[in-house]
Amino acid sequence: MKIRVKLTRYFLRIHRRIILRAARFWQTRWGERSFLVVLSILIGAAAAVAAAGLHMLVTKFEQFGIWLTEPHELHEYVWLALLLCLPMLGLFASFLVQRFLGGPRYAKSLSPLILSLSRKRTNIPALEMVSHMLSSAFSVGFGGSAGLEAPSVLTGAAIGANSAGFLNVNRSRRSLLLGCGAAAAISAIFDSPITGVLFAAEVLLPEFSVSALVPMMMSSAVAAVVSRMIARGNHFEFITEPWRTDAVPCYFLLGLICALVGVYVIKCAYFTADKLKSRFRSAWHRLFAGGGLLCVLLFLFPTLRGQGYLYIEKLFAGNLSEIASNSPLLSMLPSETMILIIVFIAVLLLKVVVSVLTVDSGGDGGIFAPSMFIGAFTGFGFARLVNLTGLFELQECNFTAVGMCGVFTAVMRAPLTGIFLIAEVTGGYILLVPLMIVSAVSFLLARIFEPNSIYRKALVENNLLDDDRDRTMLRALPVRLCLNRNYHVLKIDQPLEKLINLVEGTPEEIFPVLDDGGKLLGVVHLEKVLSVMLNPKVYGLLLVIDLMESPAGAVSPDDDLSKAMANFEKYNLKYLPVCDENGIFHGFIAKAPIFAKYRKMVREANSF
Template structure:
């Protein structure tokens, strides 16, 4: 069967190469990726809802109610079992690694990612983990696009574009937001806007949204508003500032939690501790259970009592200021609940938690001013604006945030408030946290995505700049041997090696020009007389950034490279490095190759 499938693919590739240009086939492939991701997104959503519906049946009887708070723990344990026992600890790349893959312009994503994150997130979210499905669907879509490009023998540039197509189609299909899907792919993943890349991504996103709409015609939210008031602009500015600060809290709590859980090496205690803590938070604030989209929908319907559903203290909350304190608690503990879910071993993403946190923040902000009588604000408008604000601040993608909320709520009349809140939140968040929640992980590893020169350097392999063609000398060689070598090579620096091929000295041509003009000194002078000890050297394991810094510090064009045994293997050549850097710069833009 596999042989016949391989033959079919081979025949398709032969026909494609002969009859269809790569540019036209890229458009066809983008449709394939978009349709595939539409099906995948619907399958994932229906699977999660089926799990939630099945589990919900057990809690209709009050005798089972206490187990409700243990469901997230069970989900985390099942996810850990799947990852550790079935996947042998290999779950595949997350969005951060996909961004790195795109930045390096190879676009390789393991085929395993086409299903591993779907299974893990379905278990985690289905059992009430306080995360979302969006990041897993982006990872799945990226893997689908990357591997379809690999199957059809497309270039690395086209593979990157199809990877972005898969991610865009995934977002479009999950939220039914084709424009936001395109913007997410271009703003977060490839960080490049050009027509040759825009068109395939647009086609894939539209295809995914259409398939999802045909198979799953359910709108997430309905925004009941007709307009916004001009006198509310100062309050949208204030909300933007609040969202920016909360975005900083969100990211710092996320990474603090990650660091603490990373210190626990045994996965089982980690899952149990995190799951129990999560269950305790859900006991105190039941709205933290699951993605939280039903709570957001309730807030859009002005049903604030949803925030108190199933709480043991609902009947005691009559004072509006006490209710406001509960809202603040929900905002702060939602971030902790999401961090616990992910770092204890669950699988999911931060998209849904940011939207939930933003919605409750916007609601609480409007509720405060309405309750105090300082200003009458239209609550649903601030719920939508808060969602955009937190998403913009955490992901550092204001355009994606604006259009996602406008599309998912149908609130196109709120474009200006969404723009204000998203922009202010983004700038405040960026001032405290220069990297997004995705790129911060890369920055911690030394891969700074916003440093263009560094990104280009990281595309160059250190071994590619080593010149291994050299003529070596010995200490006791006469100068004549150096002179003869100079005539047959363009070397400007010669290594002086001992019997073990270890570097003992260097001879620079610039230092011996006076001797080269005196042939009568050729046999009276030895290499030892004109050699100097090397001041700088590079290990064969050094990264390209260190090598570049050493070139800048030393001012040299050739630096000796030493292997692990201390033997000389060649020179790191700055001319080769600059040539590769120029070539990388010319080919880095996707549009130039499509």
Template sequence: MDQKSYHVKKSKRVIGVLVAAALTGVFSALIADTLKVITEHYEESLLEKIHENPYLIFVLPLIGITTIHMLRRFLFRNKANKGIKEVLDTINKNGNTLPAYKVPSHYFNGFLTVIFGGSTGIEVSTVVATASVGALSSRKVNYLKKYRTDLVCSGLAAGVTALFNAPVAGFLFAFEVFTKRKSKLHTASVITAVLVSYILTRYFFFKQIFNFNVSVWNSYALPYFVLLGIIAGFNAVYLTKSVLFFKRFFGSLNNDLTKILAGSLLISTLVFFFPSLYGEGYAGINHLIKLTPETAMATILSLLLILIFKPLATSITLGAGGDGGVFAPSLFIGAFLGLIVCTVLNHFFGLNLIAVNFMVIGMAAVLSGSIHAPFTAIFLVCAIADNYMLFVPILIASLVSKLVAHFLFPYTVYTYKAPALEKVH
């Protein structure tokens, strides 16, 4: 083959990969955006019914987890969803791939988990589903098999972009968590998918999740941002260890009926006493934004209890068979933690700190500590806030949180591997 023919063939392959990445971005955006829209709609609808009849909560998680178990047993090959680990295995182990059924499996299981009160979010379900789109596209054309990792990362990056309208965070998530590959084609394919996903989402599905009013931050608060980062690191490890413990605990239960009943009853009880734990919890964060300093201090014990119980509710949801991960719980925990720290400092030390700033910074800090991906957390939360005013304090708190979390426990729920004797059967 002469040099000219070689370059022509190489150019065609590059174009083919980029076209596949663009198509992956389209389908990933559609999956993420439609899942987000229908989940929000039905979650809000069922929450209204619970406000009318609080005892309904003792039925909903049972319906959700039972339905997921039935789908898994009779429709999705009786295989448990392992979340992000499935994607990591696909990237790191050449023999593994994400089968096509993972798209509907995670799509419907994530939807059912959240709308029926499971205390998690659809982010991880979306990431695995969209990564599966990338894996599927790499199998449709023979020479694309060589570029499977590029297309899988393109899919998951596009999924995160669509969920949060955060293209930089989607791009960074692929590189911080999944692969350090630095080839030009890999970077170009991820960027292509992210841009396509961003454009589709921005013009057809965009909706601001939170209504933060961030306008200024004070340099005298820097030491307290560091303090928030340290506490966030501890909270992130608490969340990680809770998830690992309850997954191991429920995995040791051989009877599915026992697992379903125990898990749904525990979730129902926690949500009955603390309704903010229902589903993604984004409504709870928006409620926090409206609290006055006096109201926040008057309800500080309740806020603390929610902060303590959220990791437990999330862990029980995932252990009992729900589909989801730690993205939404980390944002929820961070918002509550930020408000609590700010309220306590203001009340006892008269510091006049800005509560909404601490909420936003706390969200990024806990997420950073939970997934060990500080730059993903920084740009994702800035996109959520639709404001880069807090970039510097978010950067400081997120890096501190990640360092503290890694020092305390050098694993995330994605990277931890149980010893052989502890593995879930």
């Protein structure tokens, strides 16, 4: 124990005397901007190593899971039982990692991260730099149906946040470095640096200006280089063909279909999660009940296992026979066409279900990859159906790629991210126009049926987040930061003459009327006092209660400034009283300090 304490003190001394001094010297000598750029490069490299390593590990596990579905020397019932139980093993291992390393507030979605960033809370436990990698590797690697993008983004965000805290970076800059880690993770997974920056800008940090994205661009670019050095050609490569103008109407129609599919994904995900949590309140019960159902569904439809990128590659290559022959039960059907139809329907309807079961039953992962998986099958199925009618001859590989973009956009509400993601993973921009058409149509129509993305839906419905940038920025600050505690207290039975003497010696425009316990009974406005002062014969007979008004638009010290501004507009007031839940008066809040805080936040968001 003594050795541990001595080592801790030794490292703290090194951190304080060497590392922090070196960081301050750099900022003093070469400026804060150059320091942030260098730090973003280091964060990008670290996040790339974590994301690329995790992706490569799980890819090997996925290939092992697919190998189990192929003929081998094991007894038939043995390998079938192994195939059935592997996802439960992964969920159990992931569940233990979360329990021992994650704690009770372990986040498996980007929604808590989005909420924290909107409120300028950038403290992420250091263990999350490791816990998400281990947890998602077990759950997805052993067959669980989820994506690695959300765990990788959370890992990169944890690297960025803890690097900023370790070097004592200004709190106003920590969100930017957190975004650098998230952008680097996406860039490393897909070898797409532009997509990483756009994802961080559209999904995580929409309030940041373009100039503030420079560190994210550096971090994302470095991550792409480091990841390519590690992966060495193991990234996704989806080959497409030049698009034809006669297929443009079909791209518009595909955008409509992708919007409907994306809305189904969002609503089905929330419905499945709510049902699972309401029926099984215990985490252990959810693990075995949800995990058992997951194992059955994945056993029936092995195509739903893992992230699904291997099956997307088979779609692009046109190897439908391999997709149809991977299920030990469906292979008993006499017709390959019938098998394909069942597999396609299962992908469209059940992929989101098994993804939610994977995550909410105890595993770890995200909806990023499943949405692209569903989109690929949507685009391919649409093109194949049109081709079967004989009316058009569509390029199935192109519609597969564009379908990925359409469903992704409808689910994530990040159209630019969807466009450049597909453009970069297909190795060029020959599909840029069809991608723009499908992405725009899908984005606009999906908002009609479901206004919010899958990450923001719960936050908006619980009034924790708002799409309006001004309100979002104001929600990051509590009322207590702008509270004015300098006021003169009035009693309800005081004569008005005393108040008039007070008015002559103070610049205050509003006065609280409190009882002996400090509770707010009402307020007295200066305008009323001045109007009474014009008639000296009257005010000698009046008391404070005669001029007192009931307090309107009261807010709590813990309310956010967005609610305060809404009350200012609703009641047309210059000042709002601030009281706690027991009615105890704490002070007044005025519009001017709120505008000053807002201007400061805008300057911080626009500056780099």
